[in-house]
Amino acid sequence: MEDIDELPYTEFIKKLMDPEKIFDKPEPLKGIRVLDMTYVVLGPAAVDYLAEFGAEVIFFEDRDGDTMRYVTPFAYLYKNMSPGLQEQNHNKYWVGMDVRHPKAKELFLELVKKSDVVVENLAPGRMAEWGLSYRELKEVNPKLIYLSLSGFGHWGPWAGRTSYDAIAQSQGGLSAITGYPERGPIKSGVWIADWIGGLMGAIAVMAALNYRERTGEGQFIDYLQTENVIRWLDWTWLYVFKTGKDRKRAGNRDLAICPSDMFTCKDGWIAIAAFKEEEFYGLCKAMGRLDLFEKYKDPVERLKEENAVRLLKEIAEWAKTKTVKEIDELGAKYGFAASPILDVQDAYYSEHYRERKAIFEYEDPLYGDMVEPCYPPRMSETPSRIKWGARPIGFDNEYVFTKVLGLTIEEVRKLEEEGVLFKWDESKPMTCPPPDWDGERGRFFP
């Protein structure tokens, strides 16, 4: 450490993080086995966050396979693979097995004994119908942590109701506050309630693992994705309670920070914010309008409707005369927040994101060179990493049942013949290996 101590700050940090050496650093969740009984996005994402930090994940699919094999932009498939399935599945082992088969259930229970975490996002009560809820599983493994993700939870008047991402966005109040005041509500451009619900679910599992490390005790976690949206709506609820008014849509304007908005420049859009005194001063100086600084110096006064509208109008007039790049650079010079709106192409080619391995390049054994986001945060001792992506149905049956469960390969073949275990369906390309697959590439065993 001594030799890097003299480096300037960002170089010191880069040395500390050493993104080129990710694979030489330990995985923090090594030895944690997760049985992944999830589907679509909410559940698989929660488990994926743990998988990129080193958990050993066994992902189960029924004969049709995960819904996301069929949900893909414009019904496009890449070498038989749905991009919609790739986004939330990394480093997992893929098993084709339906626990409704009695013998499969038996195998599942054996795996539960050897696992640390079970995650599912089936309709609440479904696992109970199969005799596989936490109530039953804790009898075979008392240290088990069981996370269930759903829209409305396992009890209550709405318990068991169907939930999708968009239901959580709308019933949680997010849609009502997203969009322009004079227009209708707007859905997020992504399945945001799935992603953030999964993220908080993973946090709950990590808290439970920390607790288990201290006490040896496992637990059941009922995590509600709609309630999670409610939790994330910052000052909304206290505002409604105190004023009796509904929270209105405000476009890109931030009602609690002023200025904070998106503005139209000569050649595109720019986001700008400046709340602290020195930042607001910097912005006014960059605009050549110190009169605005004098007039609207008090940040709380600035937030009052009339003041905010006037000030934002002044900034909008100024922004119109500038390019995005000019304002972006003025932000760095004068110390206010300014940024263009990055799209996928900007992010994909960003030197910054590549250097940080936030955009991660790897060679997948089945699909070749891949470029995908790798989950944050960046960590100096135990960084996240991508080893491989989504795989065909049942691609790792052999590996899982020999390595983890200790069956022989003959026994695995017999289970496949009996239909207890299965692989992809040749009549459905989205469940299959790439068309040019040689029958060996990417297989871990035998």
Place this chain on the structure above:
Amino acid sequence: MEEDKIVGVIPVKDYAHWAYKETNPDEIYKKPEALDDMVVIDISYGNFAGLFCSSILAEMGAEVIRIEPPEGDIARKMTPYGIMIKDTGLAYIVEGRNKYHITLNIESEEGREIFKRLVKKADVLIETYKPGYMDSLNIGYRDLSKENPGLIYAAIYTYGQFGHECTKNANKPDYDITVQARGVIMSITGEPELDPEVPKEYKKPLKHGNWMGWYAGGAWAALGILIAMFYKRKTGKGQFIDASPPEGLMAMSNYVIQFFHETGTKMIRAGNFDYAVFPYTYVKAKDGYVFMSGFTDPNWEGVTNIMNRPDLRERFPTIKDRLTPENQPIIQHEIEKFTQNYTSDELLEMCNKYNADKTKPGTVVTGRLDSPKEVLEREHWKLRKTFVKLNDPYYGELLIQNSSFKSMSRTPGRIKWACRPVGADNNMIYLRYLGFGNKKLEELKEKGVI
């Protein structure tokens, strides 16, 4: 509680009762806390990513010490329309939960010495300053980790702590709007590019209504902290966490990066449409907006049956037909022509009735877009204690969202208090951690250190 209020539509009734018993919100206070052996110092400033991060840890029992400068954190002034309750705005009151609030001036030499002594006793430090600021005061990771090798140091900042853009932009502060701007999702959120009925001035990027960028940044940092803590329990080692909130959003931007890599195609703003699953959209009803879905062929048949529009089924027979940017506005407007004649309750009833008829194909899911006021009225959230009402000794009557970790069976998250005034816990924290009595505190106060 009455039977149907516990069971809902859960297929195994005694299971729902069991689940209620395991996660009954009225029993939370009797149960242990997952993280009550952890000490966290949150010295974030003007930043709700930092505040949400420490809220998550505080809800699950960590002792969180918030350090503010003597005049208070400017985040206390970030509040809608400038509404304040005494010294503090609404947003801060929501995220002050379970935290101890002390003041300390780290720009003074004596303040820094005190800060170092506190950090020596902590597991976690959270900061949100510009990169290099803490380091320039000799209280960055390289100094603090020497005295406390088990320290988990989480730095939250838009451009991260190293990299091309970080070097270029390190003088910019971190805000939700710029986080959203850099997280890719904003570029594809907003009114649909290809809908001819949308006026041109609305065809531009749109942020999420809430502080999605800051909350995502805070949650990702909390995940990293708990992973690092798990590692520390096994090895004793701490580490540095570089949490860039836009990277948190980008990592959740659906398939856009994979799809771009594979095809070179950029996804465009789809509005309430979805180019991977449709219909899966918001449409106008008589009394507001509703969500409507019918993606697979049988479910699409269901939608067209309910609307009595077999012609639409013939016109857009396959999933592929329904996923094109050109067809989606047409389908959307046709559905709206139907739905705007009915209230959201009528539409729900229609769909439920259709779904219950097993002779007809498909399932059609609908749901009302609740306004915040309506959310607060829903019985489900009342019974699940999604919100808590508190009568705070200083801030008065409050209603805030509960911990969303409250339904963990063994270690549920909880709210003990909402917020504290600036410096309200100076006496207690400085006494407990450093043995400072009243005289010492007075002296520090006179010097402007606290």
